[in-house]
Amino acid sequence: MALQQTTARVIPDRLLGPIGRSAIRWETLLLALSAAIFFANALASPYFLDIWNLSDATFNFTEKAIIALALAFVVMAGEIDLSVSGTIALASTAMGEAASAGFGTPALVAVGLGVGAACGLVNGVLITRLGLPSIMATIGTMSLYRGLSYLALGDGVLKDYPASFGWFGQGYVWQALSFEFACFLVLAALAGLVLHRTVFGRAVRAIGNNAFAARFSGLAVDRIRLILFLLTGLAAGLATVMLTSRLGSTRPSIALGWELDVVTIVVLGGVSIQGGSGTIPGVVLAAFVLGLVTYGLGLLNVPGIIMSIVIGAMLIGTIALPILAGRILAARRRP
Amino acid sequence: MSGALQINHPSDAEPAALPPPRLELRGIVKHFPGVRALDGVDLVLRPGRVTALIGENGAGKSTLVKILTGIHRPDAGEIRVGGRPVSFASPQDAQDARITAIHQETALFDELTVAENIYLGHAPKTRLGFVDWSAMRARATALLYGLDAPIRPWTRLRDLSIAQRHLVAIARALSIDSEIVIMDEPTAALSHKEVDDLARVIERLKGQGKAILFISHKFEELYRIADDYTVFRDGRSVGAGRMDEATHDELVRLMVGRSVDQVFPKVPATLGEPVLEVSGLCHPTEFDAISFTLRRGEILGLYGLVGAGRSELCQALFGATTPSAGTIAVEGRRVAIRSPADAVRAGIVYVPEERGRHGAVLAMPVFENVTLACLGAVSRHGFIRSAEEFRLARHYAERLDLRAASLAQPVGTLSGGNQQKVVIGKWLAAGPKVVILDEPTKGIDIGSKAAVHAFMSELAGQGLAVLMVSSELPEILGMADRVMVMREGRMAGLFERAGLTAETLVAAATGNIQARSDQP
Ligand SMILES: Nc1ncnc2c1ncn2[C@@H]1O[C@H](COP(=O)(O)OP(=O)(O)OP(=O)(O)O)[C@@H](O)[C@H]1O
Numbered sequence A: 001m002a003l004q005q006t007t008a009r010v011i012p013d014r015l016l017g018p019i020g021r022s023a024i025r026w027e028t029l030l031l032a033l034s035a036a037i038f039f040a041n042a043l044a045s046p047y048f049l050d051i052w053n054l055s056d057a058t059f060n061f062t063e064k065a066i067i068a069l070a071l072a073f074v075v076m077a078g079e080i081d082l083s084v085s086g087t088i089a090l091a092s093t094a095m096g097e098a099a100s101a102g103f104g105t106p107a108l109v110a111v112g113l114g115v116g117a118a119c120g121l122v123n124g125v126l127i128t129r130l131g132l133p134s135i136m137a138t139i140g141t142m143s144l145y146r147g148l149s150y151l152a153l154g155d156g157v158l159k160d161y162p163a164s165f166g167w168f169g170q171g172y173v174w175q176a177l178s179f180e181f182a183c184f185l186v187l188a189a190l191a192g193l194v195l196h197r198t199v200f201g202r203a204v205r206a207i208g209n210n211a212f213a214a215r216f217s218g219l220a221v222d223r224i225r226l227i228l229f230l231l232t233g234l235a236a237g238l239a240t241v242m243l244t245s246r247l248g249s250t251r252p253s254i255a256l257g258w259e260l261d262v263v264t265i266v267v268l269g270g271v272s273i274q275g276g277s278g279t280i281p282g283v284v285l286a287a288f289v290l291g292l293v294t295y296g297l298g299l300l301n302v303p304g305i306i307m308s309i310v311i312g313a314m315l316i317g318t319i320a321l322p323i324l325a326g327r328i329l330a331a332r333r334r335p
Numbered sequence B: 001m002s003g004a005l006q007i008n009h010p011s012d013a014e015p016a017a018l019p020p021p022r023l024e025l026r027g028i029v030k031h032f033p034g035v036r037a038l039d040g041v042d043l044v045l046r047p048g049r050v051t052a053l054i055g056e057n058g059a060g061k062s063t064l065v066k067i068l069t070g071i072h073r074p075d076a077g078e079i080r081v082g083g084r085p086v087s088f089a090s091p092q093d094a095q096d097a098r099i100t101a102i103h104q105e106t107a108l109f110d111e112l113t114v115a116e117n118i119y120l121g122h123a124p125k126t127r128l129g130f131v132d133w134s135a136m137r138a139r140a141t142a143l144l145y146g147l148d149a150p151i152r153p154w155t156r157l158r159d160l161s162i163a164q165r166h167l168v169a170i171a172r173a174l175s176i177d178s179e180i181v182i183m184d185e186p187t188a189a190l191s192h193k194e195v196d197d198l199a200r201v202i203e204r205l206k207g208q209g210k211a212i213l214f215i216s217h218k219f220e221e222l223y224r225i226a227d228d229y230t231v232f233r234d235g236r237s238v239g240a241g242r243m244d245e246a247t248h249d250e251l252v253r254l255m256v257g258r259s260v261d262q263v264f265p266k267v268p269a270t271l272g273e274p275v276l277e278v279s280g281l282c283h284p285t286e287f288d289a290i291s292f293t294l295r296r297g298e299i300l301g302l303y304g305l306v307g308a309g310r311s312e313l314c315q316a317l318f319g320a321t322t323p324s325a326g327t328i329a330v331e332g333r334r335v336a337i338r339s340p341a342d343a344v345r346a347g348i349v350y351v352p353e354e355r356g357r358h359g360a361v362l363a364m365p366v367f368e369n370v371t372l373a374c375l376g377a378v379s380r381h382g383f384i385r386s387a388e389e390f391r392l393a394r395h396y397a398e399r400l401d402l403r404a405a406s407l408a409q410p411v412g413t414l415s416g417g418n419q420q421k422v423v424i425g426k427w428l429a430a431g432p433k434v435v436i437l438d439e440p441t442k443g444i445d446i447g448s449k450a451a452v453h454a455f456m457s458e459l460a461g462q463g464l465a466v467l468m469v470s471s472e473l474p475e476i477l478g479m480a481d482r483v484m485v486m487r488e489g490r491m492a493g494l495f496e497r498a499g500l501t502a503e504t505l506v507a508a509a510t511g512n513i514q515a516r517s518d519q520p
């Protein structure tokens, strides 16, 4: 055959090395941001660096962050789940009823996880089998799950939890390392491995970028989506166990509005709301940033309203900053 | 690179005959991360003449089109329209300079009607300033009629085939009254009949004194349509002149930097046992009673006009749509294929026609796309092994002559032809028994085409069965062992390779003669 290659072309694997690649990432920005907040806090308040205070501070975001780890996969696949707070209400109510009926701690945990997973499964079936858009389906189930909880409890409260149940929300596994926070760290490592190193994670990202092409590549798109909603429900179930244990009681208004905080963590973490891109380290860092800000402002006795203004401004700021920087650079380059 | 620069000055041959340029480009430079897409190119377009822009995949043709339409801004260089220097800050500026283009990757709106797509942004208005729907429909009808396209203006775009969409994109470009018309591979998705229609339209535009830039990898077409040519190689202009003064070989050498055997590297096949047996396959609307057998090592060509149901048949075989009747057997065993995942499991893969939508995940890098359909082969216990993955991606990238800045480059930033190579590579990497190729070399340049064909032949030699849809007669005649022709959803004939001519196929596809069938 007279086909001779006169110009041997070599295609490099990558243009940027690992350092070059991380320099231009969103996660680097988040890391810098959390370091800055950390130092600012340490300067502003003498109590900040106390190890037990820091450990206490993790409680106010760990449960949300655990759900955010799972939700990150859902968002990455181009879907959304707004029903997580409803799931918590329903799962907590079920646990409270079970506790009233005299079940022990292991059974209570099983009920919490089971109800959470079941709620996730219902979402998944509505979305993948009936083809409902996930935003509509989960707004619907958000009210549905919480409504069921109100129906069961009315204005009442359930608090017959056994003493040993308190460990999940209040216990420590080692020194100042709480069970909740340890659990979050392990799950974060697991989620990072699954998303960035496994076939499953690759499939999720492909689906979020182009579900058609993913289906045409022989990926079981609907099955994967179903699994993602199930896992998010399960994560909400785990958060329920922790939260209920920490509070020691169940009211139907438990975890009201959490879905927004969870979505905030995911979006601030750099997961594209259109799907297809994002990282677990980003989500973890975003959780830290939000946790540190809330904790620092709390130490300074800043009222809640101001706190939400600060968080809002920070969210918009961090997202707008790279866009603005890009615009300015582009304008400079113009002849 | 020896003897690269060869410019035949048309003005030397015929000084008075050429009109002054309508558009002149000088020293245009455009960089992207890791590549110089354009490295100082020149181009001249004259009124009433068609200039062919020729170059390998990734030579910078589409980048130039994007600069001329205000999508990209050049890093350096000068653009003159009618002698005046201009600079485009936005697509609107380019439109105001009376430049219109059909882009290679057409961007139309699925949920809008054909007429709305054609007139989006410049709809005819009534005196009160509202959209004049009846005028819009009437004009759209007239435009489509001029293209001889059997498309009703009020159908939604998502109901059209890809070739029909291309015709709509062409109609859209023509609906804007411009002096300069740019066509970036308008014929890649079209069969010979639509190409003839387009050639007539171009002839008419020439008569109206428009300056036309025509990009294509099909040389027969270029000789028929173009008056002048400009050749790009690796982002530089390496030659320009009059089409009738350049031979095919000269152009290829300019473009590739070496000569390419046009002969299709067809290795005489030794056919094995049947792999794919299709019998009585029907679809409620698209095709009817399709039966054929595909054997190991065989390349079966599938020819027909646009709309004959070829792509629909392929999609049904792949489980993307559900046939209403008929059976499919793989290696003698009947299989139920309800989804692409089933098909892939049965060893059938499909290189789809719409690479941007169905073929590639544009935002993901080359290596992730190549391995997307064979993740099992590059992973252990569900964990992807990065070194394996890059090795596999590199193998296919090299075999298919891919031009990319790196394997980590997002597929969406590759040139059109190189995107196509990634999609082919992805499916071959899956190690299938049967590969269904829908216009596999669409948009691929002549040198790489030979590489793709050689690779296909080699795989067929190793026992792969290939079903190849193509609208390019030379490709079908050159590569196929047998050719099946479809017309209006039905089989219009099955021909053996020996003694088969283009005329026979065209006649069977258009229904001009009674098809001669070799199978009962
Ligand atoms: N947005 C982008 N980012 C990075 N590189 C790009 C981008 N757009 C184009 N390129 C690179 O510029 C080069 C020229 O691409 P271009 O699309 O102009 O080629 P082409 O001549 O049209 O090829 P084809 O015949 O395949 O359509 C290619 O190497 C391509 O990878």
Ligand SMILES: [Mg+2]
Pocket: B061, B062, B063, B104, B184, B415, B416, B417
């Ligand atoms: Mg191109």
